[in-house]
Amino acid sequence: MSAAQPLPCHHEPAPPFGPAPRRATRQVRIGNVAVGGDAPVVVQSMTNTDTADIASTVKQVAELWRAGSELVRVTVNNPESAAAVPRIVEKLAMMGIEVPIIGDFHYNGHQLLANEPACAEALAKYRINPGNVGFGKKRDTQFAQLIEFAIQYGKPVRIGANWGSLDQALATRLMDENHLRADPWDASRVLREALIRSALDSAARAVELGLPAERIVLSCKVSGVQELIAVYRDLAQRSDFALHLGLTEAGIGSKGIVASSAALSVLLQEGIGDTIRISLTPEPGAPRTQEVVVAQELLQTMGLRAFTPMVTACPGCGRTTSEFFQELAKVVQEHVRAKMPEWKISHPGAENLTLAVMGCVVNGPGESRHADIGISLPGTGEAPAAPVFIDGEKSVTLRGENIAREFVALIDGYVERRYGRDAGA
Numbered sequence: 001m002s003a004a005q006p007l008p009c010h011h012e013p014a015p016p017f018g019p020a021p022r023r024a025t026r027q028v029r030i031g032n033v034a035v036g037g038d039a040p041v042v043v044q045s046m047t048n049t050d051t052a053d054i055a056s057t058v059k060q061v062a063e064l065w066r067a068g069s070e071l072v073r074v075t076v077n078n079p080e081s082a083a084a085v086p087r088i089v090e091k092l093a094m095m096g097i098e099v100p101i102i103g104d105f106h107y108n109g110h111q112l113l114a115n116e117p118a119c120a121e122a123l124a125k126y127r128i129n130p131g132n133v134g135f136g137k138k139r140d141t142q143f144a145q146l147i148e149f150a151i152q153y154g155k156p157v158r159i160g161a162n163w164g165s166l167d168q169a170l171a172t173r174l175m176d177e178n179h180l181r182a183d184p185w186d187a188s189r190v191l192r193e194a195l196i197r198s199a200l201d202s203a204a205r206a207v208e209l210g211l212p213a214e215r216i217v218l219s220c221k222v223s224g225v226q227e228l229i230a231v232y233r234d235l236a237q238r239s240d241f242a243l244h245l246g247l248t249e250a251g252i253g254s255k256g257i258v259a260s261s262a263a264l265s266v267l268l269q270e271g272i273g274d275t276i277r278i279s280l281t282p283e284p285g286a287p288r289t290q291e292v293v294v295a296q297e298l299l300q301t302m303g304l305r306a307f308t309p310m311v312t313a314c315p316g317c318g319r320t321t322s323e324f325f326q327e328l329a330k331v332v333q334e335h336v337r338a339k340m341p342e343w344k345i346s347h348p349g350a351e352n353l354t355l356a357v358m359g360c361v362v363n364g365p366g367e368s369r370h371a372d373i374g375i376s377l378p379g380t381g382e383a384p385a386a387p388v389f390i391d392g393e394k395s396v397t398l399r400g401e402n403i404a405r406e407f408v409a410l411i412d413g414y415v416e417r418r419y420g421r422d423a424g425a
């Protein structure tokens with residue numbers, strides 16, 4: 001074995017650590033939530049109920065909000081859904097849920113807002129897709145109508161361009177211009193440029209019409225990871241509008257989670273992005289709230305925000321053939337997630353708690369010492385004892401049938417001592 005290298009001399013700069021400073025953006029108020037500027041990166045989600053079905057939509061918005069969604073978008077696609085919006089907002093308010101509701105408009109938003117002033121008033125933001133706001137000569141007038149409603153009702157908008165509904169007239173024009181270039185770009189670069197121009201030109205038009213830039217959020221969503229990163233890096237350099245990040249049509253299950261996390265984490269690390277949505281296709285029977293959990297976990301594991309205590313758990317291997325530690329990791333994560341809404345009010349700061357559930361003595365004590373509170377379960381052939389480490393020190397050893405219950409009680413006690421009203425008294 002070669003001798004250990006000495007530490008670098010103290011004159012050498014430290015290697016970079018952590019995300020780049022957030023890009024400076026204009027802050028937008030969406031109801032009671034700030035997006036951009038110095039506000040933390042905001043988690044948002046979208047319902048998949050028929051908005052006209054008031055009871056189902058209220059129920060799902062409430063679930064998304066309880067899971068931690070700070071903004072919720074609903075589609076507003078027909079007169080029935082536009083008429084339902086004010087009643088949805090009213091029912092949520094009666095339940096004590098003040099989450100801003102965003103209306104997602106395509107094709108007919110100008111008519112729906114004109115015919116349902118109560119909807120225009122109840123929504124906290126309008127999402128406008130410049131690729132399908134209107135076609136031909138109607139495009140500019142219908143876009144202007146939507147912006148005028150935003151001005152009239154004092155609402156912000158998101159100008160959300162999307163790869164799947166790109167403004168075809170603009171794309172064709174840029175393709176034609178590209179053919180005349182001495183050194184033409186490849187087609188994918190032209191399409192990325194068309195997407196960015198669609199958003200930026202629409203935003204410039206909205207400002208010209210009188211909507212303050214502080215009421216505009218931009219997005220340019222694509223479904224490929226590298227394309228998304230390239231588009232947002234470019235967009236971030238070319239404007240100071242607040243940016244909504246999301247990989248569109250990310251997909252189902254682990255593919256959707258991995259693709260979204262891969263794309264968004266690169267951008268967030270570069271300081272790009274003011275609000276995020278994870279566009280997961282739910283697995284059959286899976287809750288819609290999964291997209292909120294993934295968004296929160298992405299931000300928390302990157303150290304950008306804290307929402308709920310995080311459990312570090314080893315993957316398990318042949319040294320621990322029992323499934324007990326997997327079950328304990330699940331019980332602990334579910335317990336702290338379920339307690340968090342209450343702790344958020346009664347024990348502020350508990351979201352920063354770190355926990356470890358480890359399968360054997362190899363990494364168990366070490367990882368448990370790094371956590372605020374950790375447990376090292378006995379691996380195969382080890383004595384049936386589970387030492388618990390609190391603040392880096394061995395505290396107690398649990399044995400027998402009730403390890404899960406006793407460990408959860410230790411966590412609750414720790415939260416009470418460290419974050420409760422009498423903490424530090």
Ligand code: SF4
Nearest residue numbers: 314316317359360362
């Ligand atoms: S801590 Fe033990 S059980 Fe867990 S992965 Fe490492 S060696 Fe395997």
